[in-house]
Amino acid sequence: MQVSARGEYAVRISVTLAHGHPRTISASTLAAAQELPRKFAEVILGDLRRAHLVDSVRGVEGGYRLSRAPEDISVGEVLRAVDGPLSEIRGRRPEETSYEGAAVNLPRLWVAARAAVRSVFDGVSLAQAATGEFPLRVAELTAEEDAWMPR
Amino acid sequence: MQVSARGEYAVRISVTLAHGHPRTISASTLAAAQELPRKFAEVILGDLRRAHLVDSVRGVEGGYRLSRAPEDISVGEVLRAVDGPLSEIRGRRPEETSYEGAAVNLPRLWVAARAAVRSVFDGVSLAQAATGEFPLRVAELTAEEDAWMPR
DNA sequence: TTGAATCCTACTTGATAGATAGGATATGCT
DNA sequence: AGCATATCCTATCTATCAAGTAGGATTCAA
Numbered sequence: 001m002q003v004s005a006r007g008e009y010a011v012r013i014s015v016t017l018a019h020g021h022p023r024t025i026s027a028s029t030l031a032a033a034q035e036l037p038r039k040f041a042e043v044i045l046g047d048l049r050r051a052h053l054v055d056s057v058r059g060v061e062g063g064y065r066l067s068r069a070p071e072d073i074s075v076g077e078v079l080r081a082v083d084g085p086l087s088e089i090r091g092r093r094p095e096e097t098s099y100e101g102a103a104v105n106l107p108r109l110w111v112a113a114r115a116a117v118r119s120v121f122d123g124v125s126l127a128q129a130a131t132g133e134f135p136l137r138v139a140e141l142t143a144e145e146d147a148w149m150p151r
Numbered sequence: 152m153q154v155s156a157r158g159e160y161a162v163r164i165s166v167t168l169a170h171g172h173p174r175t176i177s178a179s180t181l182a183a184a185q186e187l188p189r190k191f192a193e194v195i196l197g198d199l200r201r202a203h204l205v206d207s208v209r210g211v212e213g214g215y216r217l218s219r220a221p222e223d224i225s226v227g228e229v230l231r232a233v234d235g236p237l238s239e240i241r242g243r244r245p246e247e248t249s250y251e252g253a254a255v256n257l258p259r260l261w262v263a264a265r266a267a268v269r270s271v272f273d274g275v276s277l278a279q280a281a282t283g284e285f286p287l288r289v290a291e292l293t294a295e296e297d298a299w300m301p302r
Numbered sequence: 303t304t305g306a307a308t309c310c311t312a313c314t315t316g317a318t319a320g321a322t323a324g325g326a327t328a329t330g331c332t
Numbered sequence: 333a334g335c336a337t338a339t340c341c342t343a344t345c346t347a348t349c350a351a352g353t354a355g356g357a358t359t360c361a362a
Contacts, residue, residue, distance in 0.1 A: 210329025
């Protein structure tokens, strides 16, 4: 479950937009707020716009705003918009994998792993990510101390 | 949750070793069984050996075998041995992330996502992966039809 | 008309994945 | 001893991609 710089930036930007919703915020302001390169932020906002997750307004007083309510956009949608599918196995979708011999059951494992990832990223809205009020199922995952330990 | 070619190959090799356990199997045989490049399989088996997940025997009749019982090695261990940590956010561990402003709650989200991935990969042994008899919690994730659909 | 913003195209740079090559070294069998 | 079959080691290659930068064209409100 690698999240790229693009992915991380996109979520930080989106959460910032959610926080200020429905005001429009400029790329420079967003970049400054999250301390990320302005030009790169512009590129990412372009991706989000093309995915119809944000609307943009040109000109002075222009900027970006979420195209839907923050409660209605999931973190998963944002990640997919900039990084593609949440889960890939050697560049393929989990359900597209297929093996011979002792490995025949692996597709089910890949699908299970994807489902687990989805349950978190598709289950958390930008509004929840901004407030920190995660769904119970997600909050439980962080409750055990072990979840915070590297392995 | 991207699984690289190395990771996929490593799991396929490990599951094949689990299936034949405790016989030793040569790199060429393993590569042929799973239709992967022999030299690359050797490299991966070297990683698994250095991680103490497999033992090797040199010479004629040599090869590789799991260093522990297939019930006692998780898929997660195999993936970590060849690909490093299961989850990284812009190259950092989830619990090492830290943000300002509207993004302050994101570390909890990253940790939750990692916990979800771990619950699958650390919860499934090579023996289970080989037989397809996954733990109930994992099997449930693949039960819903939606889990098999791309998004 | 001017200033501030988005938007577009192109480019650079470094790292990494995914191999492949060739041979040194170990081991068992005859 | 000699040979076949393995592992093991070091090095190299190549294409792709992530991450970020550059420069300017376009839009729009005051």
